Amino acid sequence: MTTENNNLEREEAVVVALKATFPDLTARVKRIRRVEASVSKALTPSVLVHAKNVLGYKALSHISCVDWIEDEHFELVYILWNPDEKIQLLIKTLISRENATMENIDTIWRQANTYQREMREMFGIEFPGFVGAKEFLLEDWDDMPPMRRDFDTKEFVKEAFFLRPGREDAKDVRDTIAKRSKEEIPEFAKKYSREK
Amino acid sequence: MDTNDKGVRKIVDMITGFARSNSLFMLAYGTGCGDIEIPPAMTSRYDWERFGYRKMATPRQADVLLISGYLATKTLKRVIRSYEQMQEPKYVVAFGSCTINGGMYWDSYNTIKMLDHYIPVDVYINGCMPRPEAVMSGLFDLQEQIKKGEANGAQKYRENLEWYRGNQKKVIKNWVMPEYNW
Amino acid sequence: MMKREKATTLYLGPQHPGITGNMMVKLKVEGDTIVNSTTHVGYLHRGFEKLMERRNWLQSFTIVCRICVPEPDPNEENYARAVEEIEGREVPERAQWIRTLVLELARIGTYLLWFAGQSGSAGLYTMGQWSIGDRDYVLDLFEELTGGRVYHMYIWPGGVRRDLPEGFEAKVLQTMDYLEKRLIQYDKLMFDNTIFQKRAMGVGWIDPEKAIEWGVVGAPLRAAGIASDVRKDDPYEVYDQLDFEMGHATTSDVWGRAQVRRFELEQSINLVRQIIEKMPKGEYYNRIPNPMKWVVPAGDAYVKTESARGEFGYYVVSDGTNKPRRVHIKGPAYVHAMTLLEDMLKGANVSDVSFIMNSLGTCPPEIER
Numbered sequence: 001m002t003t004e005n006n007n008l009e010r011e012e013a014v015v016v017a018l019k020a021t022f023p024d025l026t027a028r029v030k031r032i033r034r035v036e037a038s039v040s041k042a043l044t045p046s047v048l049v050h051a052k053n054v055l056g057y058k059a060l061s062h063i064s065c066v067d068w069i070e071d072e073h074f075e076l077v078y079i080l081w082n083p084d085e086k087i088q089l090l091i092k093t094l095i096s097r098e099n100a101t102m103e104n105i106d107t108i109w110r111q112a113n114t115y116q117r118e119m120r121e122m123f124g125i126e127f128p129g130f131v132g133a134k135e136f137l138l139e140d141w142d143d144m145p146p147m148r149r150d151f152d153t154k155e156f157v158k159e160a161f162f163l164r165p166g167r168e169d170a171k172d173v174r175d176t177i178a179k180r181s182k183e184e185i186p187e188f189a190k191k192y193s194r195e196k
Numbered sequence: 197m198d199t200n201d202k203g204v205r206k207i208v209d210m211i212t213g214f215a216r217s218n219s220l221f222m223l224a225y226g227t228g229c230g231d232i233e234i235p236p237a238m239t240s241r242y243d244w245e246r247f248g249y250r251k252m253a254t255p256r257q258a259d260v261l262l263i264s265g266y267l268a269t270k271t272l273k274r275v276i277r278s279y280e281q282m283q284e285p286k287y288v289v290a291f292g293s294c295t296i297n298g299g300m301y302w303d304s305y306n307t308i309k310m311l312d313h314y315i316p317v318d319v320y321i322n323g324c325m326p327r328p329e330a331v332m333s334g335l336f337d338l339q340e341q342i343k344k345g346e347a348n349g350a351q352k353y354r355e356n357l358e359w360y361r362g363n364q365k366k367v368i369k370n371w372v373m374p375e376y377n378w
Numbered sequence: 379m380m381k382r383e384k385a386t387t388l389y390l391g392p393q394h395p396g397i398t399g400n401m402m403v404k405l406k407v408e409g410d411t412i413v414n415s416t417t418h419v420g421y422l423h424r425g426f427e428k429l430m431e432r433r434n435w436l437q438s439f440t441i442v443c444r445i446c447v448p449e450p451d452p453n454e455e456n457y458a459r460a461v462e463e464i465e466g467r468e469v470p471e472r473a474q475w476i477r478t479l480v481l482e483l484a485r486i487g488t489y490l491l492w493f494a495g496q497s498g499s500a501g502l503y504t505m506g507q508w509s510i511g512d513r514d515y516v517l518d519l520f521e522e523l524t525g526g527r528v529y530h531m532y533i534w535p536g537g538v539r540r541d542l543p544e545g546f547e548a549k550v551l552q553t554m555d556y557l558e559k560r561l562i563q564y565d566k567l568m569f570d571n572t573i574f575q576k577r578a579m580g581v582g583w584i585d586p587e588k589a590i591e592w593g594v595v596g597a598p599l600r601a602a603g604i605a606s607d608v609r610k611d612d613p614y615e616v617y618d619q620l621d622f623e624m625g626h627a628t629t630s631d632v633w634g635r636a637q638v639r640r641f642e643l644e645q646s647i648n649l650v651r652q653i654i655e656k657m658p659k660g661e662y663y664n665r666i667p668n669p670m671k672w673v674v675p676a677g678d679a680y681v682k683t684e685s686a687r688g689e690f691g692y693y694v695v696s697d698g699t700n701k702p703r704r705v706h707i708k709g710p711a712y713v714h715a716m717t718l719l720e721d722m723l724k725g726a727n728v729s730d731v732s733f734i735m736n737s738l739g740t741c742p743p744e745i746e747r
Contacts, residue, residue, distance in 0.1 A: 031463075033612055034680070059590050062680070064693045064706040077693065079680055083590060083604075086611050090680065111593040114716045137420040137746050138306065139270045140369040146305055146428060153305050153428055160367065161309045164297040224395040228422065229743070231399070232447050232528055235494065240511035253395045271400065271421045274392050300441055303432060304425045325528050 010085055011035050017055060022047060036090045044093045045103050048078060052108060057082045057089055063115040065123055069149040072097050074123065095125070104130035122147035209345060216259075216285060217342040220335070223258040224251045225278065228265025230291045230325055237328035244332055247339075255281040260338070266294035266307045272314060273368050279315055280376050286350050287338060290317045291331070293324050300324075313363045316349035384408050388728070392421050396499055396732035399447075401715070401742040403735075407728055415723040417716050419746050426747040427705055434700045435461065435535075436669045443529045445707060446744045448491055451484040452685040454533040457705070459614065460694035461535040463679040472660040473537035478615045479653045480523075480532060481683075482646050483550075486557070487516045488686035489643045492739065496636065497568050499732040500577050505568050512560055515553050522546065537663035547654050554647050561644065569640060578633040582722055582734040586630055593713035596688025597642070598738060601627040601634035608684035619656075622649050632737040639686075673700050687711065687739035709744030716745070 011029040018027050018037060025047065027037040039047050051057040057080035066075045078091045095102055104127040106112040117132045119125045124145040135141075144151055157163070226234070237244050238251070252258040255278045267275060279288070290311050293299045298309035311317055318341065321334035341347040353360060357376065365371055390396070390403040397403070400421045406414040426445060430438045442457045443450035455477060462469060490513040494506035517527045522543060524530040532539050568574055584594060586602040599606050607624045609617045622645045625638030666672055676698040683690045688710025695704040715738070722734060 060593060061682075061689075062691050062693060062706070062708050064704070066695050066704045079691075079693065083606060083611075088612070088680065109591065109593070111713045111717050114712060133416075135420070137423045139273075139420065142369070146425065149431075151428075153303055153425075153432070156305050157303055157309075160305075161298075162313050162363075163302070164310050223393070225393040226400055228400070229444060229447050235491075235506070235510045236514055236517075238510075239494075239507045241514045251395065255393070266424065268421055268423050270423070271392065274421075278393055300444075301424050301429065304429055306423050306425050325526075327527065 008032060011087060014055070014085075014087060014089065018047075018051075021050060033086060034088050034090070036092070038092045041093050041095055041102070044076075044078070044091065045105060045108075047091060048080075048105060048108060051080055051089060051091070055082070056084055059083060060109040060111060061088070063112060063119070065119050065125065067097075067123065067147065067149050069097070074100055074125065076102060076125075100125040102127055104128065106130055121145065124148065210343075213343040213345060217339040219248045220260050220287075220338075221252040221258045222249055222260045222262055223255055223278065223282070224253055225261070225275070227263055227267060227271055227275065228292070228294070230264030233325045233328055233331065234262075234264065237331050242328040242332065244335070247332070247335070249335065255279075256283060258282055259285065260287050260289060262289050262291060263295060263311060264291045266292075266299060266301055267311065268306050269308065269367050272308055272364070273373070276315065276364060276368075277373060280373075284350050285342075285347075287318045287342070287347050288315055288349055289319045289321065289334060289338060291321050291326065291334075293322050296320060296322060308367060314360065314367075316352045316360075318347045318349045385413055390731060398495055398732075398735055398740055399742040401740075401745075403719070403723075403731065405723070405728070405731070410728055412723050412726050412728060412731070415720050417719055419715070419742055421746075422743050423746040426707070430702050430705050432701070434670075435672055435674060435702060436666075438702055438705070439534050440531055442705075443531055444743075445747055446685070446690075446709060446741060447528075448741060449484050449488045449685055449687075450529055451481055451533065452683040452690045453707070454531070455481060455615075456681050456683050456690060456692040456707075457694070458533050458535045459683075460679045460681045460692050461674060461696075463681065464677040464694065464696050465535075465674050467536060467664060469537055470661040470664055471658050473662050473664075474615045475653060475657045476538050476542065476662060477533050478617065478620075479550075479650065479657075480520075480530070480538075481615075482649050482653065483516055483519060485686045486643060486646050486650070487513050489639055489646070490516070492639060492686070492736070493564065493568065496632075496733070496736045497574065499736050500574060502568065502571070502574065505564070508560070508567070509564070512557060515556065519546075519550060519553060522549070536666055537661070539663070541662045550650060550654060554650055558644075558647055564640075569636065575633060577733070578631070578636060578737075579629070580631055580633075581730055582632045582726070582737055584630050584718075584722070589630075592718060594718065595710050595713070596684070596686075596739065597625065597635050597638045598630075598688075598714070600625050601638045602630040603628045608682050608689050612682055614681070614683065616653075620649055620652055632733060635737050671700065673698065685710070687741065688714070690744075707744070707747055709741070711738075711740045711742065711745050714738040715740040715742070 008029055014035050015027045015029060018025055022043060025037055025039045027035065030036050059081040061081045062079040064077045068075060073094045073096055076093050076095060080089045102125055113132055116127045116130055117136045121136050121138060122145055236242060261279055294301060295311040301307045302309060308314060319334050319338045321330055323330055338347060385406045385408045388405045388407050390405060392400050392402050402418040404416045404418060405412050429441060439457060442453050445453050490509040493509040497505035520530060521527050523546065524532040584598060584602055589599055589602045589604060605624055625641040627634035627637050674696045676696055678695040680693045691708045693706040697703040723731060
């Protein structure tokens with residue numbers, strides 16, 4: 001998209017630095033300014049602290065969660081940004097779907113509090129030790145966490161709300177409008193009309 | 197002067213209809229997406245203040261409640277509370293296609309689909325978004341209805357309160373609202 | 379004897395003429411000073427990410443623009459760029475220039491809307507009448523180009539939906555000339571106004587040492603003296619071929635942010651002129667073979683855009699079917715309105731709450747989608 005040369009030296013250096021400290025980590029360069037790493041659940045907080053203090057990834061851009069229901073795990077993604085080297089680092093980890101828990105990181109970055117509140121409400125992941133009000137976006141919700149893939153929205157909507165039925169005379173809109181104003185249906189539209 | 201005389205009633209109704217329809221105060225509540233087309237209608241290009249509309253901060257002194265767009269169930273509870281605090285005569289104008297049949301959020305677990313079942317609506321304005329000219333045309337329609345004496349959503353609410361309450365309690369689970377006092 | 383509590387609880391609630399949108403700030407006030415505050419959101423939650431699981435890739439593009447109400451174009455741009463990155467689709471040259479033009483026009487419109495909000499919360503209502511009236515001329519341009527004033531649905535994966543109409547460039551340049559003349563009037567009314575300056579200086583201070591760590595983005599970060607802008611750090615579309623400067627201030631308060639935004643409005647007007655001058659001819663759309671049966675290969679992507687309020691991030695995951703697996707959206711107000719605002723309001727005056735909220739650019743629909 002842009003007219004830079006694809007010189008990936010700085011990104012390769014990041015991969016080398018990460019592997020030197022954590023041999024169990026797998027990392028690769030995706031494209032310019034994007035490096036991806038996969039790590040186990042127990043090691044994630046120490047990788048995050050190391051990336052922030054030593055490698056210079058001071059800014060937390062995003063924490064996300066993907067529900068892989070077929071493989072029965074959640075995938076948590078922590079996205080960090082280095083303002084000096086200008087590289088984005090994605091750290092991915094897998095946690096189980098039953099009794100999902102993850103360590104609390106809002107002592108490292110304060111704004112992680114909001115992301116964790118949302119994940120607790122939408123996916124049901126617990127972060128023991130973190131203080132945040134129970135409700136974030138939903139009020140008085142007593143069903144299962146809505147972003148999980150086994151929550152069926154269409155069934156829920158049919159039971160909880162009233163849906164307006166479609167109009168009987170609006171199945172063929174051109175006919176309806178023409179009849180209402182007593183006009184001729186034009187030639188080019190006759191092939192779409194139901195009245196032959 | 198006999199005030200039960202039909203001629204006198206007609207003149208009194210005409211005067212009150214004229215006065216009410218030409219000075220409508222709108223409650224300053226931006227409930228959804230549609231709130232972005234209200235500042236252009238208020239300011240210098242389309243200027244609705246020449247027709248007598250203006251914004252008012254408290255429900256106790258407002259006449260019209262403009263529901264601009266979809267309503268999440270959390271907002272519906274607050275809208276009902278604001279609506280019941282308004283003094284009669286009061287009118288509701290529903291804005292956008294989300295109030296008619298749910299719009300593009302028809303399969304969302306958090307928005308209501310038909311506004312008519314929860315609070316009574318006098319005028320619908322459709323579109324996504326309606327232009328400021330469409331907004332003003334809808335408000336002129338409301339003015340015509342007030343002059344003829346046909347805008348009585350508040351009366352419908354009073355008479356069918358149990359039906360409305362049943363619908364509202366189905367969606368709002370934690371009901372901690374005061375009784376309706378009119 | 380029972381101890382009387384000095385603090386009162388005030389709900390700056392969802393129905394309030396001074397807040398920017400539909401959210402609640404619960405304040406504990408002693409006299410006129412705020413002791414504690416919490417932000418409550420959720421009044422606009424529609425569940426976008428769950429809606430997108432039931433719609434295919436082309437249908438999801440139609441609902442993406444409703445996430446941020448004042449400025450919908452960075453959303454469409456992010457979605458399109460993420461899908462193109464996962465699929466490896468090339469975008470033609472002219473389409474990239476048209477996209478940049480649309481983004482800059484949207485930025486100008488949002489800055490004008492911000493002038494109205496910021497000065498209105500200080501009591502200067504005339505500014506709103508002028509700037510929202512002028513913003514309508516920019517919305518007229520959008521209506522001619524895309525068909526809609528507010529929600530455009532114009533930038534989609536592969537390019538843009540239609541080419542520029544005849545005579546469009548001349549109208550854009552005419553509007554830019556008019557806006558530049560109006561800037562002199564805005565200066566006289568708002569930026570050179572001693573009352574506004576006295577109210578804005580020293581209010582709403584952010585510590586520059588900790589700003590990056592706390593997640594501050596956009597104009598508040600530039601007003602703290604840190605040079606950071608996604609258009610220069612992580613360039614996208616054709617920003618690396620264009621010539622512009624970032625806003626800069628050192629005071630890190632409401633006055634600094636107002637100066638940064640005023641400077642960037644001028645830079646945007648210059649950018650629009652450069653784009654019109656340098657735009658090449660060519661194709662505007664790289665056609666998708668059959669949109670109804672479009673399947674995107676498995677993968678994921680994280681893309682960022684600089685909107686008028688800060689950095690907008692999208693994380694898109696695809697699993698090889700015709701529907702998106704996960705589209706996770708994060709706007710700048712996710713951090714500014716929650717943890718940062720609660721911290722900034724401690725010790726502030728009650729009459730400054732709306733002022734500070736406007737200067738951070740809080741917009742609740744993007745917090746709760």
